[in-house]
Amino acid sequence: MAIETNETPRDALQSGGLTRRNLLALVGIGGSLIALKGTLSGCSSDTSGQEAAPQLDCQRLAAAMATPFRDLDPTTSPLVSTFAIVDLVYEPLYRVDPFPPRELTPVLATELPREINPTTYRIHLREGTTFHDGSPLTADDVVFTLDRIRNPETNSPYLTSFTVIDAVTAVSDTEIELTLKHPTTLLAERLALIWVLSRNATSNSPDALKLEPIGTGPYRVQSAVSEQSISLESFSDYQGDRRLGFVELEISVVPDDNARVSGLRTGQFSVIENAPANTYETLSNLDGISIEAVPSSLATYLMFHTAQPPFDDPRVRRAVLYAIDRDSITQIAFAGHAEPAWSHMTSPQIAGAVETSTVYSYDVDRASELLAEAGLGGGITIDMLINNDETLTQQAPIIQENLRQVGITANVIPGDIQAQAQRAIDGNYHMWLTSADAGAFAGDAEWGLRWLYGGAFVPRQARWENAGLIEMLDIALAAPDLDTRNQALAEAQHLLQTEAPLIPVHFVDKVTAWDSALDGYQPLPKSGFGLDTVNC
Incomplete structure (x- = not known):
């Protein structure tokens, strides 16, 4: 559908007439909104002409996720899509509630770490727990899992979170002892990153760390195809507190936004994650479909190659951040379901997040x-990488025009996230628009900052390292009290906002749509499916 106007969208941008109509024309989506009519096939009318109550089939549920998983190894995968499945197959020592105030509760542990002395703790494990292969969970399995993450040869992205641990031993079949290098107030939070593996299953079959995992969670894997789909069945000997009523779960990877929405409409899927924000209003008005946008820790980021011109100069990195019109991106790419990250390095949803003194408001003069x-x-x-994600690709022409106004020409290179990551590792880029959700794994800023900026990502892909940052994070990890921890975290965030190797651009709402027959469904602020509260 053509948009008639006497002024071209590019002219409007140059003159400051930045309207939704002009931006829609610029990004080419003026006529691409999905036309949605009718209702889900599962919600029909009875013979009297009155609408029948939705019927819920608790035997099988089909869901669609937006991003692919490669394998199901919780000790090495950095993908939130993997952990959406891991959450159903494995169990952690502790679980962080994804909803504020993000409280931490024991799962396989029966208690919070019990202090023997400031550097020695013991944890008692839930008794009677069995793996999917029938073998009992023991303390040795926890030791094996921790040692695997702490082994540099594993190349785990979570290694840096456990450098505080000096040794872990099994005191008995149901108790472990942790010896620390120094005291920390974040031990339980770090142990929430542990999804316990079976030593025997992992040692006997390499596939146990790929697509045939053996966990203790409420579902066991029937079959899985990397980057495509996974079939799960309920585990009859599950001993945990979660009550998921569906006997079978079928989760399909459907990267295409239109295909996920179409699958929901036709009844192919009962739940879809990452529903396109620009379909929110239309979907919310359809009978038989529910949709909700939940504030999350998911963020879009700009990463800069800091080891080559022009972004080896932090002033140039900051110039780009001032040049970008985040308000317009919020309306066009996210249909209002995001918040510009003007002055935060991590989502306000995360404990320890602060508002920094540097505010990257839209300021072309300051950028110049x-x-x-x-x-x-x-x-x-410059060459700008952009992941093949509709909310990211829709930003490309806006960012290109913003940068053109300050004398920067950006050549856009689209691609899937794995290909873009390899380009970044190889150094074949200048700037990368991507997304990440550190809050999907743990609930505090120390973890998120260390994972992104002190692990393998920013040092390897942005070529930026800072010993002062690591020192601040180490102080936060070893802090004897909350005030000392928060002060160190605040200093770290101020440093990062100024140096700007990787900067959040928006904090994005997680939009989920589902069949209204799923009574009690609770959309999550992270990747995954909120089935625990469904009345089934």
Whole structure:
């Protein structure tokens, strides 16, 4: 559908007439909103003409996730999609509630770590727990899992979170002892990253860490195809507190937004995650469909290659951040279901997040001043990677136009996230628009900052390391009290906001749509499916 106007969208951007109509034309989605009519096939009318109550089939539930999983190894995978499945197959020592105030509760542990002395703790395990293969869970399995993560040869992205642990031993079949290198107030929070593996299953079959996992969770894997689908069945000997009533779960990977929505409409899927934000209003008005946007810790980020011009100069990185019109992106790419990350390095949903003194408001003059200070007056050409995600690709023409106004030409290179990550590792880029959700794994800023900036991501892909940052995070980890921890975290966030190797652009609402027959369904603020509260 053509949009008639006497002024071109590009002219409107240049003159400041930045309207939703102009932006829709610029990004080419003016006529691409999905036309949705009718209701879910499972919600029909009876013979009297009155609408029948939705019927819920508790035998089988089909769901669609937006991002692929490669394998199901919770000790090495950095993908939130993997952990959406891991959450159903494995159990952690502790679970962080995904909803504020994000409280921590024991799962396989029966208590919070019991202090023997400031550097020695013991944890008693839930008794009577069995793995999917019938073998009993013992303390040795917990030791095996922790040692696997702590072994540098495993190449676990969670290794840096456990450097505080000096040794872990099995005191008995149901109790472990942890010896720390120094005291910390975050031990239980770090142990929430542990999804316990079976030593025997893992040692006997390499597939146990790929697509045939053996856990203690409420579901066991029937079959799985990497990056495509997984079939789960309820585990009859599950001993935990979760009550998921469905006998079978079928989870399909459907990256295409339109295909997920179509599958929901036709009854192919009962739940879809990452429902397109621009379909929110239409879907919310359909009988038989529920949709909700939940604030989350998911963020879109700009990463800079800091080891080559022009982004080896932090002033140029900051110039780009001032040049981007985040309000317009909020309305176009997210249909209002996101918040610009003006001055936060981590989501306000996360404990320890602070508002920094540097505020990257939309300020073209300030961006031009910084470029001039860096000796760059224009004529800059860069390669910008963008993941194949509709909410990211819709931002491309807006960001390109924003940067053009300050003399930067951005060549957009789209691709799937794995290909983009390899380009970043190889150094074949200048700037990368991507997304990440550190809050999906743990509930505090120390973990999120260390995972992104002190682990394998920013040092390897942005070529940026800072010993002062690691020192601040170490102080936060070893802090004897909350005030000391928060002060160190605040200093770390101020440093990162100024240096800007990787900066959040938006904090994104998690939009989930589901069949209204799922009475009690609770959409999650992270990847996954909130089935625990469904009345089944």
